[in-house]
Amino acid sequence: MRYLPKSPAERQDMLAAIGAKSIEELFSSIPERYRLREALDLPGPLSETEVIEFFKARGAENSGGYTSFLGAGVYNHLRSVVTDAIIQRGEFLTSYTPYQAEITQGTLQAIFEFQTLMCQLTGQEVANASMYDGSTATTEAVLMAERLTGRSRILVARSVHPEYRDVLKTYAKNSGLHVEEIGYGANGTLDQKALPAALKDDVAAVVVQSPNFFGVIESLAPLADAAHASGALLVTTITEGVSLGLVRPPAEADIVAMEAQSFGLAPSYGGPFAGVVASRDKFVRQMPGRLAGQTTDSEGHRGFVLTLATREQHIRREKATSNICTNQALCALAATVHLTLLGKEGLREMAHQNLSKAQFALAELEKIAGVRRAFEAPFFNEFTIELPRSVKIVNAYLLREKIIGPFVLGTSYPELTKHALVCVTETTTRAEIERFAAALRRALEQPL
């Protein structure tokens, strides 16, 4: 179903049908003090030529010719032109929310395929039709745990993406959630010694990311056991979906929140991305957002519908399971097309390349005097190193050599003053890794 705006004549017809004289009259029940009377502070309209110029200029800001070792939640992966060709079809690109199953079978089927892929990847039984991004998906997973347990204290690992924790804290501020952070141990994983003391019987969820923000893989089974023993749920967040090509899926988790950016979505300016919430079947009624379901029509044909919509905002208003009533359908479609192109073997191969290249990069960097691997736990395509010098100064030097340096961990973790989070994906060549190592060596040899 295509989304087309209404013409002034159509608006007039609709007003006439309900007996209103003007749009203004429709809004007359809203108290005057809540009405916005001044114009929105937006730039004026542009001509076609100006629009093209605008986007050319934005396009020119792309870091062409640079090699990036920056990840930290947004990953540079191969993308196929097939993905863009399919998502740009009008039936998908301009389609509106598929409320009317009888005219939106294609969109609903695409969503159903997305949910199926997300279940297969995460080892969970049911996945929703997507959320805004990984950070909101994580928070929605936490709110889901709160509803399921009737408890309101949340233990979140400090090794969860700092921005994800910020989003969670923003939601918590006015919702009665109490968020507490659990530190990390010497090997970079959640401090399991600190967990038992914090896990009291008022804890709704333990939130952990794997691979975590330092790149290392958490051991989920003991965390799930500890959480379950005190009646809490384990929420697992995944920022790098490609890891699931190799790393065992988080089947022990009760709720999985994931960022799907790695599957065919360009890093862009940091969005738009697509979030995922997947869970156990028995929790489906507390799942936020929408779900597409497969069914059989009156003639026995396979068909698709929005299901369990009775708990969504457009029906249940303020009592809905989530106030997110719009999903990221186009981004989710891109992920679906991308994963379908890759297939099981393709994803595994891609994941292998990430792991191998990251291992090679670490070995090359460790040869440099003063560079040290910070955390010993196994990692996927990101790892933390400690430098003998400020990472910011090093990155400024690397940038002059057309290298976008690693993430400066000190910006989010004041105690990690000289720590850098290096990301290496399948797009990084051996030559680029060697050039990075050489440039880093020179950067560290520079006089202060």
Next chain:
Amino acid sequence: MAYPANYRYTKEHEWVDVKGDAAAIGITDYAQHELGDVVFVELPKVGSKIEVGKTFGTVESVKAVSDIYAPASGEVVEANDVLHNTPEKINTDPHGAGWLIKVRLANPAEISGLMDAAAYEAYIASQSKEASA
């Protein structure tokens, strides 16, 4: 379906069957009929407290999810867990096997403010008239 004479009824279409300080609570035949096929119920845990006029659970039909309001305050002593697998009992036997929870009443006097069967039947008759007007 007849409305048991010994039950008391709320304007939100719950019934309550009081025996001393013990009470069973359910939704009325009128309510189940308005909702249509019930597919899921969400009930409070045993030991939790319910408060008069506040919601204590939800009934989900193919059409809508509806809140259930407590006709009186008290502590939940039993929840009708068979409804998790057979929610249709609410449709087939709303005043009997489709009961939702049993509570120990905190203040049995609260019941006196509720309607008896005759008053409730008059109330739903006026509701239906309003709806068709």
